[in-house]
Amino acid sequence: MGVSINKAAYTKEVPEDRLELIDALASMGEGTIMFVGDVDSGKTTTVTFVANELVKMGYRVAVVDSDVGQKSILPPATVSIGFLESPVEHLSQVSPSAHYFIGITTPSEYMGETVVGVKRLVEIGRRNADFVLIDTTGFIRGRGFELKRLKVEAVLPDLVVFIERAGEMGELKRAVSGLTGVVSLNASSSVRKHTHDERREIRRAKWRSYFEGSRLVEVDVSDVPVTGTLMFRGRPLTVEEKELLERLQDWVVFEGWKLGDEYVVVKADSGRVRYCRGSGVRAVDLESLSNLIVGFIDGSGLCLGLGILKWPRFSEGVFEVLTPLDAETLSLASELRLGRLRVTEDGEELSLLRRCDL
Numbered sequence: 132m133g134v135s136i137n138k139a140a141y142t143k144e145v146p147e148d149r150l151e152l153i154d155a156l157a158s159m160g161e162g163t164i165m166f167v168g169d170v171d172s173g174k175t176t177t178v179t180f181v182a183n184e185l186v187k188m189g190y191r192v193a194v195v196d197s198d199v200g201q202k203s204i205l206p207p208a209t210v211s212i213g214f215l216e217s218p219v220e221h222l223s224q225v226s227p228s229a230h231y232f233i234g235i236t237t238p239s240e241y242m243g244e245t246v247v248g249v250k251r252l253v254e255i256g257r258r259n260a261d262f263v264l265i266d267t268t269g270f271i272r273g274r275g276f277e278l279k280r281l282k283v284e285a286v287l288p289d290l291v292v293f294i295e296r297a298g299e300m301g302e303l304k305r306a307v308s309g310l311t312g313v314v315s316l317n318a319s320s321s322v323r324k325h326t327h328d329e330r331r332e333i334r335r336a337k338w339r340s341y342f343e344g345s346r347l348v349e350v351d352v353s354d355v356p357v358t359g360t361l362m363f364r365g366r367p368l369t370v371e372e373k374e375l376l377e378r379l380q381d382w383v384v385f386e387g388w389k390l391g392d393e394y395v396v397v398k399a400d401s402g403r404v405r406y407c408r409g410s411g412v413r414a415v416d417l418e419s420l421s422n423l424i425v426g427f428i429d430g431s432g433l434c435l436g437l438g439i440l441k442w443p444r445f446s447e448g449v450f451e452v453l454t455p456l457d458a459e460t461l462s463l464a465s466e467l468r469l470g471r472l473r474v475t476e477d478g479e480e481l482s483l484l485r486r487c488d489l
């Protein structure tokens with residue numbers, strides 16, 4: 132059996148506690164509801180069901196998809212909001228109205244971005260819908276616990292719906308119950324677990340679908356500043372400084388900047404590798420920039436869409452980026468923000484970078 136791009140849909144009858152939840156929401160008449168649970172507990176299936184039922188009752192419904200690794204509303208590596216026009220079979224059929232750029236599919240080093248993104252999009256949802264439903268990652272342990280708590284503290288939802296198998300959400304429930312209403316649903320016994328490989332295949336299909344029909348565009352980085360990195364800050368290095376670094380480190384230096392006492396240098400190793408820890412020189416490998424996910428950011432900090440950085444032509448101040456965005460949308464971009472995931476347009480994830488790598 133092939134892997135479906137949409138893994139969440141009720142296949143059998145609806146559990147009783149979901150119907151009770153619908154009744155409770157209908158009596159609220161409006162609200163922001165966050166759905167939290169372990170991996171493969173049925174969060175997305177439940178959000179889809181609740182969204183559909185509320186739409187059928189005539190409510191305006193927004194869905195904020197914050198499951199950066201397994202997004203239903205494309206593209207991956209962002210947080211997105213969409214409004215339901217009518218009931219949908221899968222949330223992937225909801226067309227996105229706005230995105231916030233995260234730049235990677237695992238939020239643990241990007242908790243700030245994830246929380247800000249969810250908060251910004253929920254505000255849009257509250258202005259334009261009766262109900263805002265927030266789907267989340269299954270990342271609930273370790274830093275994931277803090278991420279969920281921070282999201283609740285930032286967004287202050289009216290209700291958090293915990294989907295649990297055996298009381299595993301008890302601690303988080305206690306941690307947030309002073310801030311929000313809480314309710315627990317049983318994770319359905321028919322929920323199907325997905326392996327790591329299946330999840331990667333699902334992501335591959337999503338990347339491929341998003342970048343289908345993309346074209347290469349040239350981004351003038353003096354016009355559209357590059358952000359989300361230590362590069363491009365301070366003053367550019369002089370020719371002498373570049374030559375000195377090349378001799379000292381055995382590098383080819385493509386570009387560099389000096390800010391305060393620190394140098395940031397884009398380089399390739401020319402044979403022997405000598406590291407410069409503690410020298411005040413931060414080195415970015417040119418190779419780590421190829422196939423890097425980038426976000427086109429508008430003047431309000433929201434993300435217009437993604438691109439794949441194919442070739443940074445530092446000497447000309449031009450980045451070649453593959454993107455499905457049209458010229459009109461691109462003209463709204465006021466920043467090109469660097470992510471930390473390298474992926475090809477065929478959906479092959481090449482590597483994840485650390486936040487501090489760029």
Ligand SMILES: Nc1ncnc2c1ncn2[C@@H]1O[C@H](COP(=O)(O)OP(=O)(O)OP(=O)(O)O)[C@@H](O)[C@H]1O
Nearest residue numbers: 139140170171172173174175176269319321322323
């Ligand atoms: N009540 C149910 N009856 C039958 N199948 C279900 C039910 N709930 C979920 N499933 C199936 O179980 C799988 C996991 O569900 P779902 O994708 O909703 O979980 P999730 O918590 O959103 O997962 P993730 O952590 O990946 O976001 C899906 O294949 C879905 O179709």
Ligand SMILES: [Mg+2]
Nearest residue numbers: 174175198201
């Ligand atoms: Mg899900």
